[in-house]
Amino acid sequence: MTDLLRIEDLHVSFAVPGGLLDAVRGVSFRVAPGKVTALVGESGSGKSVIGQTIMGLQPSTARTRGRILLAEPQADGKTAAPVDLLALPRDGLRMRAIRGRHIGMIFQEPMTSFSPLHTIGNQISEALRIHTALPPRDQRARVEEMLALVGFADPARVFGMYPFELSGGMRQRAMIAMALVCGPSLLIADEPTTALDVTIQAQIMGLLRDLRDRLNMAVLLITHDLGVVANLADEVVVVYRGRVMEAGPVGPVFRNPGHAYLKGLMTAVPQFDMEPGARLVPLREVRIDPAQLHGVLARTVPPAPPPGSDPPPLLQVRGLTKSYATKSQSWFLSGTATPPRKVVDDVSFDIRRGECLGLVGESGCGKSTLSKMLMRAVTPDAGSIAFDDGSGPLDVLAARGDALKQLRRRIQMVFQDPVSSLSPRMSVGNILAEPLDIHGIGSKQDRRATSAEWLRLIGLDRGAVNRYPHSFSGGQRQRIGIARALTLAPDLLICDEPVSALDVSVQAQILNMLKDLQKELGLTLLFISHNLAVVDYMADRVAVMYAGRIVEIAPRETLMRAPVHPYTKMLLAAVPYADLDRPLDFAQAARPSTVAAADWPEVFRPGATRLQPVDLGGGHQVLAHPQADATELCR
Template sequence: MTERHDLLRAENLSVSFPFYGGRIEAIRNFSLRISPGKVTALVGESGSGKSVFGRTIMDIESASAQIGGSVLFDDPAGVEGPIDLLSLPHDGRKIRSIRGNRIGMIFQEPMVSFSPLHTIGNQIEEALKTHTILSPTERHERVIEMLGLVGFSKPNKVFGMYPFELSGGMRQRAMIAMALICRPALLIADEPTTALDVTIQAQILKLLKDLQSRFDMAMLLITHDLGVVANLADEVVVVYRGEVMEAGPVDEIFRNPQHPYLKGLMAAVPHFDMQPGERLKPLRDIGVDGSRMLAKKKAAAEPDPGHPRSDILLSVRNVSKSFTARRSGFFGLGTPEKTLAVNDVSFDILRGESLGLVGESGCGKTTLSKILMRGLSADAGSVTFNGAEGPVDVLHAEKEDLKILRRKVQMVFQDPVSSLSPRMTVRNIIGEPLQIHEKGDAEKRTRIVEALTSAIGLERSALSRYPHSFSGGQRQRIGIARALALGPELLICDEPVSALDVSIQAQILNLLKDLKKELGLTYLFISHNLAVVNYMADRVAVMYAGRIVEIGPVETIMRSPVHPYTRKLLAAVPYPDLDRPLDYATVGSALKRPKWDAPFDDDDDRPESLAHADLGGGHFVLAQRNADARELRP
């Protein structure tokens, strides 16, 4: 048996960029080895230089980058031995013959990576046109074969579709097909599952694992998710500020971590075995100064014992919302197609609690949150907000009632980049709600803005800066401060940490917990990360296909789920624990709707056949009306 050499070896790599008359070093004295047929994970926080390394290998880094060191690529299909990729002419013929052919790359955001003007099939086929001499028929057959390998049940149909016609998970599958179409020796996967919900993530991980084994290719997995690393990697390299802190086999890294930075990353990850009251430990904690908050709640969070329903802040009853689209056809004259996004949803949010709302992308979570915020109108149902100033009919509020609703219900958005105006300073961003609602004079508004800035752990000097000069975590803190400016009673958090790395995520989650305690806030916390919901929520509602299929206390839902969908969600969570590997056998296909066991079957012809069975202790599950609640209990 012949010895297998390193497929890729980086030695003393350094990458720097010009910055205000000087240079900033993104990578310093960086060395890394990738073995053939193995998965090497590159782990670290945002800004640690992980993606810079991947782009440097592909020769797609900015022309202003100053690069030193060497990156040796020993292609098993080559005849000339190891090639120093950095010595090749920039964007020359040789590097172009390697990029996309012998080294493929999956980018973090597939929607940005695909051209919106060309079909999926044409864009995947382009790599074959560039790197092979196959005939058009052979290229088409190869693309159809690859689309089938990545999980599309109708690859011929997908070939002619455009990127915007696919969901996030399906676009990521198409991106994987494009990266693998030339059967590369090395695949670079840059955060391939960061923006995906838990079940789609599990499917993509299974797909990558199967394809990596099938093609015997090496993989460089760039990620900050230690759960993904534990389930996919053979070797792990931990990087901080462009330097390698620790490297070794995955078993040694997880069972016997040595460097304080790696131990800190592991302590920042929320998990299901946390004790009540236990806090996450971010690498850099931020203090919360709630004492200066002018909108601090006191008696508002206390229910009135004389009124049994006075503890309910928001009451949602039988809310439905559908969207109508047209089938493709000339001038949009096809038959209208109706999609029920929210289907007969009912629940209550109690004062001072955090209700977690979980489910896959497309289940109706965000649509429901927009209805609660009056961003969308509902087709049917009622929503009542029982604020300190009296009950408000959310769906029909006008004039003064609508102003009260706008003040008392605020939202923290998923993407802090697009939700903050790039043309406004932090002072103006946080102060804008105060000005719109005419709260106090200029001097009072200034005091409130300064108090909010201090409360979220930012210096006073941050007030004159613009959003682009802050990190992702700092931008999210600014969004939280803006949401708190009017002293809301209910805060709707729509995936507030999904785009953040583990340490920044821990900062934001601890901040939200502290603010809830200091200000008596009530949260509707929307997320697909069940470990995050387990840390933040008091109760959990599970949403599937527009309906609440299970709701109950967080301990019950996370440890004794009843509905098959809830069990499927929990089974798809990748644990950062080698002793609890992901059970790929339970991961179903996202491209077809599953069929549940008899008590939970949803008969499309008779939707009234389903009802919520009371299992006791505030635990309800959606089942057939004739199901015996005693038999449903775990």
Template sequence: MNPPKEVLRIEGLNVSFPVWGGAIQAVRNLSMRIRPGQVTALVGESGSGKSALGRAIMGIETDVAKISGRAVFDDPATGQSVDLIALPRDGRQIRAIRGSRIGMIFQEPMTSFSPIHTVGNQIEESLKIHTAMSPAERREASEETLSLVGFDNPARVFDMYPFELSGGMRQRAMIAMALVCRPALLIADEPTTALDVTIQAQILKLLQELQAKLGMAMLLITHDLGVVASMADEVVVVYRGEVMEAGSASDIFRNPQHPYTKGLMAAVPDFDRPREERLKPLREIKVDTVGLMGRRKSEKVLPEILLSVNHVTKSFVTKKGAGFGFGVKPERTVAVNDVSFEIRRGETLGLVGESGCGKTTLSKILMRGLSVDHGSVVYNGENGPVDVLNCEGEVLDDLRTRLQMVFQDPVSSLSPRMPVRSIIREPLDIHDRGPLAKRQEAVRRLIHAVGMPESALMRYPHSFSGGQRQRIGIARALALGPDLVICDEPVSALDVSIQAQVLNLMKDLKSELGLTYLFISHNLAVVNYMADRVAVMYAGRIVEIGPCETIMRAPVHPYTKKLLAAVPLPSLDHKLDFETIGTPTASAMKIWGKQFLDEKDSDQLTHVDLGGGHLVLARTNVDARELVAG
């Protein structure tokens, strides 16, 4: 039997959703193909219809959606050809295909798993539906698939609940759930968007290996052109539900023709672009800070160091085991371990590291959201130094106006019950900044400052896109005229063009208002664009700190090198090297010691000064020249 030329052939697909007074056309007359054993990437901004296409193929789109066109699935195993769109959505035939011959990985694994069933119970569900295996055989097949996706102890994971797994482990478990029946086609809808770069690299490597091992085709739905460059054989670029450009990965990356494709590529920060060169989003934001409340220039000569963090340590104590806490020995986890650094007035300090390294815990400490075991934080304001961790009363009230925060998730950080006007005005109300009329005028100026119309003030957060919600969060953070804004992963949930908008906006506001940023991220390409200096955090410690140019071009610590190697770039000449990611060299193991790299803890480490403000954490007896050479 000859294999089909296409596993899936989509012809003139339309997906629309009825709304008051009309309909939203999510997918418009879209045609594309997916070949056996190849990865076809579907690329576009949020709202371009990518996920609607995936759901339509699987027959899981909402009942109110109107779907027309053809999606012909040619099963390589049986040779049978069927139009998926023509099948009843809950019919026997589509159910036999869905989950068995076509698998799907969703963007957010936590919302895709049932919290009340074990991981194994949910993985073996497909085997219950599609096979005649016994319970023992289903468990064996499920554990084999868990092992295939990289779990060392699949029997233990089988009996765990989803909340017991990290984000990366949950994504692996979801991949196992999609692959347990060995499908001919896998639809991966933004499979790595919520993951940090090193975990993302692991998942991409895993998908690549599984695709080769199982010989399946893959539809990779993503907005990340770096991921596409490292994974795809063919690329389809969509905008507002229509195909703008399609071709091989080589054609799209080396010789893009459509202005939209070129625009997407110009919006991505990368290491080849000069750091001072501005990103080019598809739609630019105009910044208007004229008369912005809180904009001020002090006549005093202020200290160069705005914030000084000295030997801060924070640990959490958990109890493991059963029995109402009696006889259970507490377990101490050190989240932030003897951290010291300084933030200079008017600079952007980038703080980078994987999820769980202590970045957000540190930001909460700086904002007085968490106490510390020991250490100190000093803020040098216009009225002299302030002990951030111990100040009270009026000093604390004033400090809270000087330090503000922009959060990672713009949805959960904005109250759904408040209009935008009240959200932005709330800090002014709390700190009693002038009469009501003055506060309302300040709110109008703030919304203009982040490039949004005044009409947005009457609406609620749910009616905005992710990028617009993040701009509302930035406006709220600027309301009190802060000196330091802590930005905790402010663009990690945004697609590339919206990300470029927000990054440019933050740079413009910094220049116009004289702000200082602590910019927390796991993406070094973004930090390379934003930061003046960079601190790299691993296992609760700052392992390397220095000027941005030095960290990005001449890193010394193996963990910094690992982070840099895991950043997917939108270039076929700089694909991810899946063979070397995450593997320290023998010389690195010798210099830093196996204990530190494996157990993340050692008392024999200190910061070695390499000159020019470049410090690296290493063993006390290591010569700096050996570090640089290593």
């Protein structure tokens, strides 16, 4: 067998009330040595189940048939006769010797895949303790070598750190190191770049490509991101409801897709060159009925300002600053030589009524901390926040008692992770009724009726009112989270990465739904995202945040087509396109921003003079030296 892995007629079923659920139905494909095979499809299509079954990690209730043939490389470089992994006992010695040694796996969520009680080095070393006879000193040397290979500048320090001390991108790198520490011939990467910002995503993609070339390693890439597929894959397998819809080399499949399902996935992806007013085309549309929408709102929606008028901003933020002390500073009284690190540093901006302001930046730049300060979940060290819904400005940071309660009715939030933001102990009906309960709106029967109407509005049947969050898909849970935030008809909706973990078709549903709601309710949105194509589709203006400061803010068309700050240009250059004719320049896109900043023009680099926003006209501002000339900045 010349293929490293061959899957033949794989079936995976689960027993559910009422019969069997066929998650995988007759799937067949191959993974060639040293090549990347992408497994593409929506959430629920069976991609992750296939990956788990290859590793022998499928749930014990799963019923499987078919063949999964692995050509095991031997120590002498030869290849043994293929072994059928599906025929091996899941917890037998042979399968455990293959799992981790010959097949490594990167899981989608590295935070839940790492034990919070053990250090990074201890967890990566575990694979070496199981599969090799290396002494502890050599194990540590091997782990540190692998941590350096995946991009850690100080692997000896990372060895002793705990998972919560690393950012999302760093945890994903550590997960890759753990999967590769034994030198497997096949790496299964299950959504390795989901929920990562574009620069970290480009770094992970570049790392996987380099490791494939350096180690001659095959990769089974499970993803819904067609941009990642176009830049990494050699072959593509498109899966829908457990069946293979289309498969082949990436060139013919992308340039001339034959199946309507793949064509539908491609039309659901936001593009930078979309016509003004163009709408995404999801596979299944969820449309908002304006008449029903206004009938379920807890209060009257204020009228939108007349065209041409210049009302005061709905939200004014001035000089907002927040610092955090590191562990050594806050737990010990001695040795505190370094000052606390500023997470948000002198941030100022306005949000106008009825507009969508996009906020972009990489992980750790302060986006989420800023949103929590606007919600009064985090108290800033300095600065002011003024909210004016037309009845006069209100000091958000000074609000107490009833004023604070009413303010929280006016400002609501949609969180990034719909799983952790919805209580698993409450039915969906109770989740949607809870905001009405807190604010004492309507009778108990009215609240229950309102919950059922909201479910119908977001495309779910009335029977869902008694179901719990775990029984819904990711996209359905996100729609429930949006409905919960809108039951009180807020003036400002803060969306913190609301579509980052969703597949492209469900993402298109949510984005279209938010645009419809903004139009019908006159909603004002603060849309936080790392996906610049999504921000380009949603936002009227865009603010770019780096190292706690807003480095550029401008109308969407200006910022996306004519960026000035080198960091903004770097973010745009790191976006992977689902287009084989526009490949990603990994040499530039995968450079960490801290490294790239050394090459920025002097006018954008902090020095003795503190950088200040420079007005370029037309609502376009960029952070630079105060003495900088606008013409010089725009070169």
